[in-house]
Amino acid sequence: MMKGSKRRECGGAFQSCFNLEFLFPFSISNMHRDNLLKKLLLTHDSDGRRLDSEAILLAVGNIMFHSSKIIVTSDLYSASFQKKDITEIETIGCSESVGFIVTKICKMLCRCSGEGDINSRVINLFDVIGKYSWDAKVVLVLAAFAVRYGEFWQLMQLYHGNNLAALISSIKQLPCNLKPLKLQIKALTLLVETMMDVAMCIIKFEYLPLQHVEHGNHIFRVTKSQIYEAAYWIARSCLACFSQLKNFTTKQHEQVYSDSAIIAAWELSSLAYRLSGTCCNLRRQVDLCREEIERNLYQRLLDLAREEHVDNQKILTLFFPSKNYLPLKDCSTEVKLGVSELKNKVVLLLITKPQLLNPVDIFLLVQQTCDHPLNERLKNSYKIVWIPLPSSDSWTEAEESSFNFLSDSLPWHAVRKPMLLSSAVGKYIREQWNYKDEPIMVALDSKGKVTNYNALDMINIWGSKAYPFSASKEKELWQDQNLTMQLLLDEINPLLVYWVEQGKNICLYGSENLVWIQQFTDKITELKRAGLQLETIYVGNSQLGEHVKRIMARSGETSRSDPLSFTNVQFFWLRLASMRRSKLRLGKTPSCDHVLPELSALLKLDDREEGWAVIGSGGSTDIIRLQGMQVMEFLRKCSAWAENITKFGLWGAPRNILETDFVAGSCTHSYFVPSRENEGLSQGTVFCQVCKRPMKKFVVYQP
Secondary structure, three states: OHHHHHHHHHHHHHHHHHHHHHHOOOOOOHHHHHHHHHHHHHHOOOOOOEEOHHHHHHHHHHHHHHHOOOOOOOOOOOOOOOOOOHHHOOEEOOOOOHHHHHHHHHHHHHHHOOOOOHHHHHHHHHHHOOOOOHHHHHHHHHHHHHHHHHHHHHHHHHOOOOHHHHHHHHHHOOOOOOHHHHHHHHHHHHHHHHHHHHHHHHHHHHOOOHHHOOOOOHHHHHHHHHHHHHHHHHHHHHHHHHHHHHHHHHOOOOOOOOHHHHHHHHHHHHHHHHHHHHHHHHHHHHHHHHHHHHHHHHHHHHHHHHOOOOOOHHHHHHHOOOOOOOOEEEOOOOEEEOHHHHOOOEEEEEEEOOOOOOHHHHHHHHHHOOOOOOHHHHOOOEEEEEEEOOOOOOOOHHHHHHHHHHOOOOOOEEEOOHHHOOHHHHHHHHHHOOOOOOOEEEEEOOOOOEEEOOOHHHHHHHHHHHOOOOHHHHHHHHOOOOOOHHHHHOOOOHHHHHHHHHOOEEEEEEOOOHHHHHHHHHHHHHHHHOOOOOEEEEOOOOOOOHHHHHHHHHHHHOOOOOOOOHHHHHHHHHHHHHHHHHHHHOOOOOOOOOHHHHHHHHHOOOOOOOOEEEEEEOOOOOOEEEEOHHHHHHHHHHHHOHHHHHHHOHHHOOOOOOOOOOOOOOOOOOOOOOOOOOOOOOOOOOEOOOOOOEOOOOOOOOO
16 A cells, blocks of 8 residues: 555656656747857758658657657657668668767767757757758757667566676666656657657658749748757757656666656656647648648749740659659669759650559550550650549548559559659649549650550550650651551560561450350351461450450460460550540541451440451451351352352452342353553452352453
8 A cells, every 4th residue: 555655656746747847847038049049040051952852750759659668659669761781771862871970979979968058959969960951950969869778678678688798787887677667658759759749840841842932932931940940849848858768777676656856757748748849840841841842843834834944853853852862763673863863855754543454455555655665765765653643632541552662563664652742743643634433644845745544555556666755756656547457456465566577367356155256166167177367366345354264264274276375365455445535536436447346346246155356467457247147148158158268368258248149050140340451450369249250350452
């Protein structure tokens, strides 16, 4: 009972002290405050060097999270951080490594954590980091403390199972019993967490594109003033934490709620209380600044779209600001890049959800760009940059994981930190470029002008041949383009490209009816034995599924000549869909475009039981599309005409044999073809319009 009473009594004493501090929390006069800020600003001599402050702050959070089981963690502490070595954190314009400056600050904290005027010690600390931006200053100081704090807990956790740790702990006179430190550790944890919250506010402000703010803006002047003050209190709090960490060695024999422990915890808690108020005010100010900047940035994007430029750097810099870090990366090499790498190049902005595309869509895009035969010649003329945009205003953990995985796997460029993209950029993309969560690829010419609001389909169709991927180039490629086997099969498979170039007769067919497929292949085999030159390719139907995959696997086992893999077949249907979308985007209608109806008809071939076939040759526009009973009827009549097909070729036979039956017996129909003396006799085979057979040629002389 005595022990419990004492605990309640000490707790009451602590509460009294804590409440007293709430009434007088490190208060300083306005004049004193202004003098301090002036001295603080005199130490600031930034030379443009930058650090990845957010990454360092997350590292601090992880150190605090792993330091002790006593610590009550926050969401920020548990944030993931992939880098293990703090010296690997990205720096810009720094002559010294992060590890070096952190060690330097540690030494300074050690010297400044003793006796003397606290304000002078804080100013001396800021002298060491005067060349850095304000966000870098606060995270470096926090990192220096976290490193020492982490080292302390590392020894504590290894103490009982590691002789080396026990020896080092004994030399440093570290406490064996941590219970006397419990109150201080909790207060210290609360203070560090609050400092990290304030530091994050400062980082968010420093990451804003402040060039879009008018000089002397009142909101920004107030915010900057609060940032200077917040930086001062973070540094002062770190000195207090460091001082208490040094004093941990004197706590071996004290009670849990001793007077000194209560006073020490009270000091840290009071600092946390003050910083908590600072954080609330600063967060509100940063939000006001962000809103102001977003309005200005959106208007600037609208203005730039109407202006003429000498290159693409202005527009790309607005999209990908590089104030604190290099905003882009080459996904295949992990090399960090600035927007200057895209100067004088056509830039394709691939805009998708963080999940990017289906794997087969990615494979097709890679094949049509990076693996395209023309890519070696054009690879330095254009670049693809992936911009992932979340469906909502904030990123989910799943979206971040998806982006991190894919951005390390793609052969293009990507935004390194899409979570930091301005919401004005996202708004501009959605409103001005009509992005509706479906993938688009916006083409910018070398001067930053939008030349195509979605070049994705034309790349799927023509690959690098579509360079420079403008809407005018898309119209040019479709001009006088007919439906040919070359268009349908181009670049899907090298063997198909060879067949098309050789002008071979090709038959695409599909069905999920195994009986129909067997009948079809038997009939084709019969015609080939009769001398018909025809290559057959099974492509299933537009609704590809597992059954089609099993049919293709069985086809391979029975040694059919189908040259396509299931992925190639998927490419075939994806390209057809892209062709149809491209036509519709250009304003074509079935009534005024002869290719669009055929594409739509092919994409509607999704009946699982009914078979279909498309027969053509190379770049010839002579293509037959057959469906259902027409297929077998055509093959039956081809068998009846086998001799003529062998003699004159597949397209020497009449393509309209499906329209009427053959005339039985002999045909007496004839007609005269006049011939001038200089032209000689008419060449080629003429087919009878009545019986559909090839006509014999006679020469008739008239006086």
